[in-house]
Amino acid sequence: MTAPSDTGLTGKRVLVTGGTRGIGRATALAFARAGARVVVGHRTAGEPAQELARDLAGTGPDHVLVQADVTSAEGTAALADAVREHLGGLDVLVNNVGVDGHVKFDDLDAEEWHRVIDHNVTSAYLVTRALLGLLADGASVVNVGASVALRGRAFGVHYSASKAALVGFGRALGKELGGRGIRVNTVAPGVTETEPGAGLPPQIAQRLAGMTALGRLGTPDDVAGAVLYLAGDTATYVTGTTIEVDGGI
Template sequence: MTGFADSRVVVTGGTRGIGRAVTLAFARAGARLVVVHRTDGEQARTLAAELAGAGAEHALVRADVTTGAGARRLADTVREKFGGADVLVNNVGVDGHAKFDDLAEDEWRRVLDHNATSAYLVTHALVGLLPEGASVVNVGASVALRGRPLGVHYSASKAALVGFTRALAKELGGRGIRVNTVAPGVTETEPGAGLPPALAGRLAAMTALGRLGKPEDVAGAVLYLAGASASYVTGATIDVDGGI
């Protein structure tokens, strides 16, 4: 794939799981990348090596994009490195499980800050660097409209992205900027180290396709929405959940 040759792509939460798959897919398609991660470690080091091995021009930025300061630091790096961004992928997110009766305010804020507020902060910081024809892709979750027991805060945070996407698409459409969301279902980001086998089997059986999602499944949808084939798609939320 070379559909993104020389495109300037920003991916938040890009060193592991879905974000890593998205980052590497763009690299293989010829993009230049700014990848955001919160902590240094093996995941960041190995990703940098993979990107270098692929010949991809890239920069890894350590920043907490749940804060305005972290988002502004990212914007400064994008401006200095590439002068702007053609694609922004808001992928930062966390999970959370708690009975509503036991759901503490701190836990509510932690999940909302990562899953919804970070998308606002990063997009707000970068919006002046997005040219006509740019694309913003948010990574949500297909439970946004179904809801999930023991996950009121998680479901609410992902539902917020649906409204954020739809409204922002209407605001930025006049500039030719598209805004969409990819909504994964249960995605096995760490095979063998994620869900207990029995639970994974039950969840896979609930899908029409009989398997859990892979990060690469989500990456394919992200690249579609970011690319020319989706030039008339904006404000959309596309489920990538195997028909669960």
């Protein structure tokens, strides 16, 4: 993906959480290619993190990966310390950490409920609160939700609820931080092929693609484009909103 040259992102200080795979990876690389300085938060060491580090290095030297568990206060504090050390402050925060869940409501126990809520909602709260003092006036916070927040999904009550919570989180926080010119928005992807060839069986992927107006599933780059728009200079009067990136499903 080649980012536009007039986005106003050159030199911006950016944090992307959950950044080594799928949407997070595409977003981190898109910011780097747009000239931003990027810190990527991730939970697990391994080849995806190493590969992203190599790809980021190919765009310039001002990027770093930080391993931290953002579902804990200790992890988010460590991430904030790393941002302070490497960037000094923050112009863009992308809360991208999230997990899926597929279980019948009758079988939805407390452990599974909290697993999804902690990753999809609590992490956004913890990260944003830990980084609040580092956000510059006029900064942008973008939460990556899901379009099922607005429609609901059978066998995904906890997942749908967690993504709906992000919509309210962004809407309310934008009202609190607006006095500093800080904008808070949510991107709500539809079904996205985060890793081609993995995930959905071909027949299901084909059926879902047929339900969209554009006749295809989304890609991580599709979502990254919306995130960059919300973070850039062309969206300076956009806050508290949710942009669906779902191909018109």
